[in-house]
Amino acid sequence: MTHDTPLSPRPLHHLADGRRRLMTAAQLRAHGISAAEANEQCRPGGPWQQLLPNVVLLHAGPPTSEERLHAVLLYAARERTPAAASAVTSAVPSPVSVPRQPGGGQPSLPASPEAMITGLAALTLHGFSAAPPLPSLAAIDVLVPRLRRLRSTGCARIVRTAALPTAVRVTGLPVAPVARALADAVAELTDPGVVHRLLTEAVRAGHCEPAAVVRELNRARLLGRPHVVDAVDSLVAEGRALAEQHLYRMVREHALPEPVWNVDLRLPGGPHLGGVDAFWPEQAVALELDTRGAHRRSEDDAVRAEQARRREHLERLGITVVPLVPRRLRESPEHQAAVVRTALMAAGDREPAAYVVVLPR
Template identity: 70%
Template structure:
């Protein structure tokens, strides 16, 4: 044999090396890139074989029950759009090129798909949702025009616009507000819905307004048990925001205001309620805890009208959202302190009557 003699074709690697890999869930298309033929795939996936078809086009490379991680990846592989193909992963597609990622950093195998619903909430760290292995269905969010059907453990949920996913243990997961809305859509139990919404706020996962916005967009606010849970959620959110406001005044050395008061003109009309008021400086703080429901425009008009009326009377109104109090308390304390310090440079405010609310 000389250097011009062609080498014999390399023998195919035994299929055992695939099952020994780190990822034991692959699409049919990915298996083909490893040299697995249709005949070999059929043989491995026969009853009692070494592999099993977990979902259409998705193969589990061992015969036992899938782990929670394997179920998640199987659902994502089934639902994801692979590079350069219009179909579902592993059915008509070719695998994405290694290392190619979209602008959001989503792994290429999972483009246009993310875990949502109760499974997503569990991944976000919720304790009131079931463990992943106990969920019969795993919800997966895809674009509205994808031609996919729910099957096996995968429940397909469609949306006109995909949110930007969060990466949790290497899995693309819908943001908490969207995952909550998708979970609530499948839950008829008022107690379960209330626990989920309450944990979202108490656990600091998101603010009530973002939850109500998603529930409204999902047209879930017409369900009585959801409305009841939202009312409890808003009360919970306001209580948390008020506690943070008290803490801001105390921790950042602001002078003590009068808390939770109503203002009136002497012998005149009611001007509105305020969360905190400094009478000597004529500075007010109002927590903006509006929830985005169908009457949002009317509520905002009422807020704006009250603010304009007070400012015409020489009262400075500082609006603070619960999110700003949570994420930028020091900055909000600086805004209030600046307003208090500027009081001496303004014309005296009109006299108003301060009453407990």
């Protein structure tokens, strides 16, 4: 028996039953279809077509967007044995419905798959309105381990990585996390307006934190591109504005005393002590939004050192500094409010703080 000998010859029409629209060569062999038979069915004008190497579309006519997504994942997946392929084929998922709005809290996969959708296609699946619709994409990016021996072909564009991130499921498909998908998309984009819109939507719509995006862009060595740097500056500003809105809401909704907002602190007749996002003069408690993770790496060490120096100086003057991370402020405002309230209540147990001048900034 040769490698292409059918395992159990069966009529071909049973494959195109509405559920199984795509199969790999191994899956076809597991169903008793030899390579010669498959090639005959995929001849010009035939009922099937070879969409990608070793991936057969079991109908004529153009593939749908859902079929293209499944096809690139099948192409990028490791070849299975006929027995394993048969088991997989019995559970081939029906085509998915691509969402236009982001879903909430998609669960992470228990283990990283062998391949996942990334780039613009992933952003569309995540619900980005600034991402193009799937039918308009000439190629779909698929993220695979660096050592996989694959090439870009047809509608599949191979993106390699040293370590696959943990995928999320979107309509049953393994999709790269937003920050990674953004970096892979930006790597292929040259239009500054498109880059700016995608990065802005990532933060404004709550898909991910600015710091996560900047980390991925830095890892991909994209921060040397001028149009990316400009977009990142806007991204950081957008993230800070949203964090300030969450801070105002936290103070109101959790009945904290009203502070003075966005002020500079100075010693009387002395040096500038730095700006803080909120300050309670009677309790000598200052609050800072900790956004240092959103700075470019070249700036991060200097920013971190300056913030640490300033906070230590304020603490020596008897001023309690409460740093709040924007992500935690958004995800658990009640806990962050409790942290601030505890600092305010502890003011009575401390030595009186040095007198400082409070100025608007």
